[in-house]
Amino acid sequence: MTARKRKLISPELRAAMLWPHTWAGVTLGGLLMLIFFMGSLAVFASEIDRWMMPDTRVGAVEVGPVSLDHAVVPVVEKLAAGRAVRDWFVQLPDERRPVMAFRVRTESGNAAGVATTDGTLLPPVGTLGAGSFFYPLHYSLLLKAGFVGYWIVCFASVAMLAGLISGVIIHARIFKDFFTFRSWGQFRRSLLDLHNLTGVLVLPFHLMITITGIVIVLPIVLPAGVQALYGGNLLRFYDDALGNYSRPRSGIAAPMAPLDPMVAEAKRLWGGGEAAVVFVYNAGDAASVVRVNRDTGDHISLDVQPVFFDGVTGALLKYQSPGPVVATHRVLSGLHFAAFEHWPLRWLYFLFGLAGCVLIGTGMLYWMEKRRVAHGRKPGMGWRSVAALACGSTTGLLIATLAMMAANRLLPAGIPSRELVEVGVFFLSWIGTAIHAAVRTRTDPPWSVQCAAVALLAAACVVLNWITTGEHPVRAAAAADWAVLGVDLVLALTAYVAWRASRRLVRRDSPDLSTLAKVTDHA
């Protein structure tokens, strides 16, 4: 070659990409870790819910047609307990949730409950579980007021996107060292290898999941269109875009038409498929509306194809297929939600979500190891803050999650606001681990102690589930209760891996500063 091969990525470009990559990682790494971890758990929310709500482990039911008029409406009346019902909805049973879930809004307060397919109301579950706690934590950080949480998560997602792309540019050598993971020798090099591997090999999934995550909340974070066309009224926008229908209460009482024929008509309109959710708005009113959502388990798109009926006459009010933009939005949302019935894909989503956690975690660890070079044996305040943050958002988050699951099995069923006590356990133990990490970080965060805590808690969860419900893994396998078996096995695996990690960390020598001075690798 006569001329020197022109470099695709100039040093200037790399330097320009490096500082936002580093800063985004160091400042938002903990938050992104929370989002990715809770998102991974949300993939198996139904299974974790079965584990956390033992009363709903009623075994596989024949998912036949549930009679709404005979099994559902009496439960709604029981939940209302004499109060006038305003609106209610029921989630019909499916393969992963063998029970019906109810939400009822009455003139004085709300009620929620779970019932078997034959209409027997089960005792209160007493927990928010994965579906109502881990999952909302993933997309809104439980800060729903003013959509603050959505904005923060969306901001972090955009930073993630920038981090993914800039990472490929910074670590340009990854293409020369493709597939390389040197687990031996220098710790820092192993970290960087793992960071690059998960960053590049799982890049398609991470790009997809981050972009679709942002797309889902676009109407909230890019409100200009809704502002201009609907005066900022998100509900009216959804009415139009998603084919929803709503009308105000008339104030005139009127009896409800039977619901089963409406579901049958909806199925005819869909040309197959099952009903997933039935909503009744303005119940017992002349302006009552019944909405029937389709189960989306058999396709990627999250289009629930809602069919609206007049609650009094049973006549069809609205059934509109979405326009091209909305249909695209539904497909992208469906890619993110993974609500489809597809076990291999569900496991891949779970594992690649955890790969995202590895990517973020190794990034933070690598930054810490690099900075040791500059700080020597006495790291400064900044380094220690990031170290404590990294510890609190990895092992600390695991401890908080496992503590909540252990509390779920330990707390007696009858105590008031049991679900809030569980949430309290989650946040208090999380804060506890963060304080512990901040106090104990000298040359290293207290990794081995916290790993040991993870191992003990995970093992305790399996044992507690056995003691309190009598369902040990062998019995779960015999009863084909795959949800409980799966959660138990993942917990046991977590305990084993965390214990091994903790033992190894104890044996590890304190960082050898003579090798730290040698600048290896790049970035």
Place this chain on the structure above:
Amino acid sequence: MPDVLPLPGLFGLCYLAFAALALTVERHWRDLVDSRRGPPRRTVFRLRLAALLCIAAALSVAVRHEGAGFGILLWALALSAGALAVSATIAWRTRSARG
């Protein structure tokens, strides 16, 4: 494509494709095949062709078995899984050599 075990077949094809691609990387060729010299040009070309064929075959298996939507999604994610499995294999094979 026969209808036996489409899922292991899909992951197997993805694994083979990335194994072939990994051998075209000089570092891995030297570690696993010939430590004296890098892969010959013709071999690199053949390996890349084989990888391409495996990836195409994997896509065809996935789409035939799962339909277009789920098939393409599963194929794209299976590619990542295959690549991760290949790097795990390489790490395991070369670890014993280097200690």
